[in-house]
Amino acid sequence: MSKQSVTVEKICLLAGKIMLASGAETYRVEDTMDRIAQSYGVENPQSYATLTGLHFSLDYTESSYFLRITKRATDLHKIDDVNQLSREIVAYQLPLETAYHKLKTLEKNVPTFSLSFQVLAATLVSGCFSLMFGGTWADFLPACLAGSIGYSTMILFDKMIEIRFLAEFIGSSFIGLTAAICFLLGFGGSLEMIIIGAVMPLVPGLPITNAIRDLMAGHLVSGVSKGIESLLTAVAIGAGIAMVYGFFPV
């Protein structure tokens, strides 16, 4: 412990913050924080994580530290990396300074897939889902087109607007619009299958599974709030599609 500035609680809070902001389950976040603290000889660490904030204290009579989480995204790679690092910390008892620096670099530069590759993935996902849900080959290309337009619009507006649900609403209304135009021009066998496939990249898969896993682990507060988050997204997507149906009675 060369410098007093890096302490165990700082490392624990940073690790927890990265995991929560990347969309990890809260019970995993608490578990990781406790393990890291225990590996540094803290006997009775107390951690409490919710979707929007983290609490941590070294013992239940010690003073408690708090960190606010404002931005949340989905980044499985970061969750995996923090997980590996926490294993390393537990196994080799990394010095506090090293662990802190590793976490800091991890927070900033984790490889992500390029935006164009993500849009390509969304395109293929849309087409494949419309085939899986009972669409014909005629629906494949329109679904791909609508899916890629919808996903790129969602990403674009997500960067411009602070409110996430609005971006999802706009994205799904673009999907509805593209699908309706394709269908009216005579491409595609059934409008329903095109829309169902194209909407899939926007579906909140991670919050749904996390909500269930958190509820099962007994984290009722986080589970319920994650469930509400995914419900709001579903409503936003549905409303976007519904608006298009209102304008174009297909």
Next chain:
Amino acid sequence: MFDIIVQLAASFIASAGFGVLFNAPKKSLIPCGLVGMLGWILFYTLREFHVDIVAATTFAAILVSILSQVCSRILKRPIIIFTVSGIIPLVPGGVAYNAMRNFVENDYNTAIQLSAQVMLLAGGIAIGLMFSQVINQIMMKLQKTKP
């Protein structure tokens, strides 16, 4: 037969593609795709044999959660990476969409029936996900009791 091959390919690409959207580590994309593919094929085959949709979803979710547990043990990665991509094809997007559409068209009777089905399907997925956790806990307890 051709149908099954199309379904296998489509579900593999869809699940692995979701891995890309969620920025999963590159090495885990293929296991993600395989988990999603096997889960979906079980669901699809059960549906071909006219098994009830809720039961089919539950069984497929159980398979997905067991496979994810195996993958996370072998590859030493958090289980969430595999469950997310595997569960996505089972999420009742189509039924939810139809429910929403009927609400918009003021056909509330059909809409509420479909919403109830969505709730049941979500419950089926929850049971499936819970199943692997229960098995995991039992295994841990058994390992601890062994000397």
